[in-house]
Amino acid sequence: MTRLFHHEGELAVARAAHEHRTMYSLSSLSTTSIEEVGSATTGPKCFQLYIHKDRGMSWDFIERCKEAEFSAICLTVDTLVAGNREKDLYTGMVIPPKFSLNSLFSFATHPSWSLNYLLRRKFELANVAGKISEGTGKLTSVVGYMNSQFDRSITWKDAAEAINRWGKPFAIKGVMSVEDAKRAVDIGASAVMISNHGGRQLDGSTAPFDQLGPIVDAVGDQIEVIVDGGVRRGTHVLKALAMGATACMIGRGYLYAVAAGGYAGVDRALTRLREEIERDMVLMGCSSLQQLDRSKLHC
Numbered sequence: 445m446t447r448l449f450h451h452e453g454e455l456a457v458a459r460a461a462h463e464h465r466t467m468y469s470l471s472s473l474s475t476t477s478i479e480e481v482g483s484a485t486t487g488p489k490c491f492q493l494y495i496h497k498d499r500g501m502s503w504d505f506i507e508r509c510k511e512a513e514f515s516a517i518c519l520t521v522d523t524l525v526a527g528n529r530e531k532d533l534y535t536g537m538v539i540p541p542k543f544s545l546n547s548l549f550s551f552a553t554h555p556s557w558s559l560n561y562l563l564r565r566k567f568e569l570a571n572v573a574g575k576i577s578e579g580t581g582k583l584t585s586v587v588g589y590m591n592s593q594f595d596r597s598i599t600w601k602d603a604a605e606a607i608n609r610w611g612k613p614f615a616i617k618g619v620m621s622v623e624d625a626k627r628a629v630d631i632g633a634s635a636v637m638i639s640n641h642g643g644r645q646l647d648g649s650t651a652p653f654d655q656l657g658p659i660v661d662a663v664g665d666q667i668e669v670i671v672d673g674g675v676r677r678g679t680h681v682l683k684a685l686a687m688g689a690t691a692c693m694i695g696r697g698y699l700y701a702v703a704a705g706g707y708a709g710v711d712r713a714l715t716r717l718r719e720e721i722e723r724d725m726v727l728m729g730c731s732s733l734q735q736l737d738r739s740k741l742h743c
């Protein structure tokens with residue numbers, strides 16, 4: 445729902461990612477469609493799949509990604525029910541955003557955002573618009589959408605079916621244990637994404653970084669191991685790679701940037717991140733990423 449942060453939305457982030465030669469990942473709940481992102485950039489693109497109760501629509505996402513030439517899919521498995529997002533209740537946050545007594549103060553104190561929201565591109569859940577009215581025509585909370593639309597009955601069998609239907613690189617996102625990482629290998633996934641959804645689901649869950657070492661040790665020679673959660677600085681990336689991760693992902697790191705300045709904001713954030721990674725590699729005495737290993741960490 446990047447349109448909430450800036451009217452340039454997902455397109456700004458996808459273009460900046462391409463420019464910086466990194467992969468962009470588009471949510472099922474994006475405000476720009478698979479097709480529009482597909483035609484806006486030829487850079488590597490991942491689609492994040494939420495299996496909805498409407499299975500036909502969910503499998504159709506996969507076909508749409510093939511048409512739009514996405515490079516990979518990741519299936520998020522940590523959101524069968526939504527975490528209790530109390531702040532949304534406090535602020536009166538609903539989708540599409542609406543002026544209400546609760547939200548009035550926030551709208552009034554952010555006039556530039558409010559004007560852009562009212563005058564620029566309309567908010568819609570672009571991948572499901574026309575199929576699901578909640579969140580586009582019909583008001584709902586984010587938690588309400590997740591709890592009413594996501595399929596809680598999904599199993600490893602469904603993940604295996606998604607892998608078969610897609611037939612290209614496929615990651616399971618939200619893995620937090622060695623046991624689940626091994627199962628991901630067994631069903632033919634190409635990557636596990638160690639993630640606790642940025643701490644937005646289960647309050648007090650383990651930090652993904654703390655699960656990285658054991659998961660790399662168990663499956664790192666069979667599958668790519670990607671990690672996210674709190675990656676804000678170049679040093680965070682270097683620590684994860686030194687621990688054995690194949691790659692890191694960032695969520696809020698780019699959302700703050702797109703909120704501040706659209707494409708220019710993300711461009712600047714990614715420039716800073718690259719500068720930090722390169723500077724810190726020099727300071728660590730590393731001339732290539734291959735030289736990063738656990739001997740570089742004090743564990």
Ligand SMILES: Cc1cc2nc3c(=O)[nH]c(=O)nc-3n(C[C@H](O)[C@H](O)[C@H](O)COP(=O)(O)O)c2cc1C
Binds near residue numbers: 617642674694695696
């Ligand atoms: C506003 C927001 C929306 C998110 N939406 C999704 C989503 O639709 N699907 C998903 O798999 N993860 C979603 N996430 C979680 C991110 O993919 C990622 O796991 C998390 O943000 C990583 O932590 P970080 O924000 O500290 O980088 C969202 C996170 C934020 C902050």
